[in-house]
Amino acid sequence: MIATRTATVADRDAVVAIWEACGLTRPWNDPGADFLRALGHDASTVILAERDTRIIGTAMTGFDGHRGWIYYLGVTPDQQGQGIARQLLDTSCEWLRLRGCPKVELMLRDGNPAAGLYEHVGWKPQDVRVFARWLAGEDGHN
Template sequence: MFPDSTGHNDPAESIDRKCKEGDGLFFVAEQDGTVVGMVMAGYDGHRGWIYSLAVAPTQQRRGIGSMLVRHVERMLGELGCPKVNLQVRTRNSSVVAFYHSMGFDCEDRISMGKLLSRSGDDALESPSDTH
């Protein structure tokens, strides 16, 4: 469901890490026992995030994505979340249009990120290792 995922966004690994969190903000849409969509969200007490939303290509434009977004918004609202953010790759104009249709606006922000070492990679030094 994630055709251009980068290595650190490997869907199987991301889903595994999210399920280990146990925060209840991972939802799957099924139809006749087949997964047709999913959404992964989070809330840190300050604002909520929609991290990943995917709908099977054969099931797109049937309201599944909209249903998943509305469900996440309700769940975040029940947690007291005042605002939800998300990020979309700039080249993905159809996804930007989808979120616009759901009431999201583009905000004047710069998205910044930093990859952290993963197990097996160069380990991050802990403060006690720097002496």
């Protein structure tokens, strides 16, 4: 049985380990800091999937007042293909719906093999381009 819950600060290392195992981290982002920032705001959280007491999946979820966003969706490689990602997406969407969010989006890096998963569970590609600008220095750090 898979249970979902929101993360606590004590879950940080286990969550970051999943992000790393799933290839979701990048050298210019500090995943531990990303995790703590998500928990530090009322408009964001990290949803966890657990089997027994083992954390096996994550979805960073936030609402900016206009759209909901999901980042760092990952399921441990040994648990993939069992519907856990879909459950995390559904739980994240419900968290957002309870906050009045009308639409949720997620971003995938080009080449991410999970694109087929999202289309399989009913998500549609959007015609948008994402632009970025660092506010804390060129590498994202102060």
